[in-house]
Amino acid sequence: MNEIKLFCPATIANLSCGFDVLGLCLATAGDEMIIRKSNIKGVRITKIVGANLPMETENNVSGVAALAMLEEVETEFGFEIEIYKNIKAGSGIGSSAASSAGAVFGINELLGRPFTRKELVKFAMQGEKLASGNAHADNVAPCLLGGFTLVRSSNPLDIIKIDSPSELFATVVHPQIELKTSDARSVLKQTVSLKSAITQWGNVGGLVAGLYTNDYELIGRSLHDEIIEPIRSMLIPGFDLIKKTAYENGALGSGISGSGPSIFALSKGNETAEKIAKAMSKVYDEINLPYEIHVSKVNPEGVSIIK
Amino acid sequence: MNEIKLFCPATIANLSCGFDVLGLCLATAGDEMIIRKSNIKGVRITKIVGANLPMETENNVSGVAALAMLEEVETEFGFEIEIYKNIKAGSGIGSSAASSAGAVFGINELLGRPFTRKELVKFAMQGEKLASGNAHADNVAPCLLGGFTLVRSSNPLDIIKIDSPSELFATVVHPQIELKTSDARSVLKQTVSLKSAITQWGNVGGLVAGLYTNDYELIGRSLHDEIIEPIRSMLIPGFDLIKKTAYENGALGSGISGSGPSIFALSKGNETAEKIAKAMSKVYDEINLPYEIHVSKVNPEGVSIIK
Structure with a gap:
């Protein structure tokens, strides 16, 4: 597999009483991303559609999340990221989280899944740190794991996935x-x-x-x-x-x-x-x-x- | 049935993070009580063994809880209460709650169960009010319901029973x-x-x-x-x-x-x-x-x- 196309869902964090700890994942709102293997090592953002966001890897949340992940795994090749934004920045439904989570999820797939979805959260959090100054998991956790998530603790990171009632x-x-x-x-x-x-x-x-x-x-x-x-x-x-x-x-x-x-x-x-x-x-x-x-x-x- | 003998368990409230909302019920520590129908209407404390507690109904937590309950149900007869205390007052394992809960549970049984266990909580809370000035459910809820209990809200009262893992x-x-x-x-x-x-x-x-x-x-x-x-x-x-x-x-x-x-x-x-x-x-x-x-x-x- 050299290329993967993803749906990166929007998320609702906090959920009233659960400020800073609870979140849930949406099914009908989200971005799309294409992640592609490249012969050039490192991570490059090659296309952003639907939003005016930085193209430089180290200034883009998906780039930063990807780089954090690649510090912990050896690869022979690099990655290109295309981002098709539907979630507006600053909307409060996890726009930066979708991009951060998508990048690390996609690269992980292309690498043959060295990490579990839960293990990917900490890398995606680095994207959130770039976006808001705070490496929080409220949105990246439900985006990566689906359902409801409880961030019991941020340090050490302890995330519990809770299945949602079907209706x-x-x-x-x-x-x-x-x-x-x-x-x-x-x-x-x-x-x-x-x-x-x-x-x-x-x-x-x-x-x-x-x-x-x-x-x-x-x-x-x-x-x-x-x-x-x-x-x-x-x-x-x-x-x-x-x-x-x-x-x-x-x-x-x-x-x-x-x-x-x-x-x-x-x-x-x-x-x-x-x-x-x-x-x-x-x-x-x-x-x-x-x-x-x-x-x-x-x-x-x-x-x-x-x- | 004219008489009933009860085991009224000790309880652990708060459970660290669950201050004022969580509690659990113990199996090996508790009081015993005998509740007896009487031809004399009202509630009388006829015996207290193992503790120096008030015998006057309105000064005794089990008497007060029983009276609160009898305000909401018609009866032809009265009740005598005998209390055999094993849980020391002021121990922090629900001594007053055991007496309050036992009284209302026993009377409810003798009356043919007009109330569910959950409905009895509010009456037992009146005993707690006498004991501590605060009609809280932290101990009476697990004492009456068993397992773990979550008092999501005190007003209106909303109690959730949570079964305990078996080990x-x-x-x-x-x-x-x-x-x-x-x-x-x-x-x-x-x-x-x-x-x-x-x-x-x-x-x-x-x-x-x-x-x-x-x-x-x-x-x-x-x-x-x-x-x-x-x-x-x-x-x-x-x-x-x-x-x-x-x-x-x-x-x-x-x-x-x-x-x-x-x-x-x-x-x-x-x-x-x-x-x-x-x-x-x-x-x-x-x-x-x-x-x-x-x-x-x-x-x-x-x-x-x-x-």
């Missing part, structure tokens, strides 16, 4: 405003009340329990965040109304995707998820705010080979 | 010093750093995932508490050494039971749990500190009928 669907709306991760981070308070923290970890426990027991109601009851969301949501136009609309149309829960501005809702069944999408669209249509919207089953597989 | 054993040592719950509470800081809180909810997620997947190593890796334990452990003689001893002898994890002073360790298999008990005993023997020690499988059933 769990996500709706994600991306209002087209720019919200930098650094701004979304800077508004956060560095201390929280013990009371709120207890509420939050009770909900994380409830959400994980709900996923293992296919208890959709419990998943819904657990999807709350009284620490990050009340502050960060103020940066997102129409957040309260979009969330209210999601609940009114049957959502199990709704909150900020990643650091925003995208807003997600989870629901049982595709029909409800589509109904929520329609209602969310109406909210942004009425104020003439451009948006993209996705409805997707949770993707059990993660990044995958197209051909 | 999970607990060792609990109770150094015989007095440590009031109110003192153990007063040392706590009311704010925590966001970073520590994230670590804690990552661990709660990991612990719950480990319980559902019978992953003993994951359970062990998740049993950490960087918020409460570093402060509260200073009130417990020899805490650091006991904990170190538990790990050296094969414990998956170790921490403060409830608000202390008891210290628990969890391990895979009875043999390791017994080995830990022996090693913990040696630590307190060497400084001539009296203690009680228990080794127990996690009790899957909760409070149970002896005859």
Whole structure:
């Protein structure tokens, strides 16, 4: 195999109560990448379509992730990377993660899989470090492993994959405003009340329990965040109304995707998820705010080979 | 049925990362109670053996829990309660919870079970309110339901029972010093750093995932508490050494039971749990500190009928 074409899925990180630890993988939103063996050693970004991103390997998240991986494995040849972006940078659904994860997944395939998907996470995290200054796994873990992922610990890295109940669907709306991760981070308070923290970890426990027991109601009851969301949501136009609309149309829960501005809702069944999408669209249509919207089953597989 | 004799088990609340939300039920440590129908309406405490506790119904935790329950159900008769205490008050293994839970469980049986075990929790919590000023479910939930319990939310009350992996054993040592719950509470800081809180909810997620997947190593890796334990452990003689001893002898994890002073360790298999008990005993023997020690499988059933 000299060339591989990949689907690199978008992801929803945080999931309300699970700030900095939980994420899930989408099936219908994502980039494509082609990774090709080359006689020239090293890694080169040869094509980027759909986004204005750096072509220099060491300034591109997929290049940096690939280089981190190649430090730990011997190869006779090099790699060319073509990136076809569909996920907008700064959307809050794991754009940089898709590129970082795709690069290391593709090279790993071309090398005959020296690493497991889980082992690839740490390399992809180096792409995230370039993108946001923070080598976090919130998006690269679900992108590489599929389903839900829990980053129990970042140092040492300890990631648990949790299979998703089969009828769990996500709706994600991306209002087209720019919200930098650094701004979304800077508004956060560095201390929280013990009371709120207890509420939050009770909900994380409830959400994980709900996923293992296919208890959709419990998943819904657990999807709350009284620490990050009340502050960060103020940066997102129409957040309260979009969330209210999601609940009114049957959502199990709704909150900020990643650091925003995208807003997600989870629901049982595709029909409800589509109904929520329609209602969310109406909210942004009425104020003439451009948006993209996705409805997707949770993707059990993660990044995958197209051909 | 006019009389029922019960085993009312001891419980371990908090379990390191699960402060105020997690608990488990023990099988080998607990009180006994006899509940008897009476022609005199109301609730009377007729006998207390093994502890110096109030006999007046409204000053006794089991009396208060029973009265809370009887406000919600019609009966033609009253109840007498006999309490045979083995769990010492202030030990940190749910002494008041055992009495509160036993009273409502026994009366419910004599009434033909108008309530489920889960519905009984809220009545038993009234006993806890008398004991500590706080109607918490950390101990009464595992005492009534068995296994592990997650109190996702106290208001509204939302309790999830989690079955325990079959080989999970607990060792609990109770150094015989007095440590009031109110003192153990007063040392706590009311704010925590966001970073520590994230670590804690990552661990709660990991612990719950480990319980559902019978992953003993994951359970062990998740049993950490960087918020409460570093402060509260200073009130417990020899805490650091006991904990170190538990790990050296094969414990998956170790921490403060409830608000202390008891210290628990969890391990895979009875043999390791017994080995830990022996090693913990040696630590307190060497400084001539009296203690009680228990080794127990996690009790899957909760409070149970002896005859």
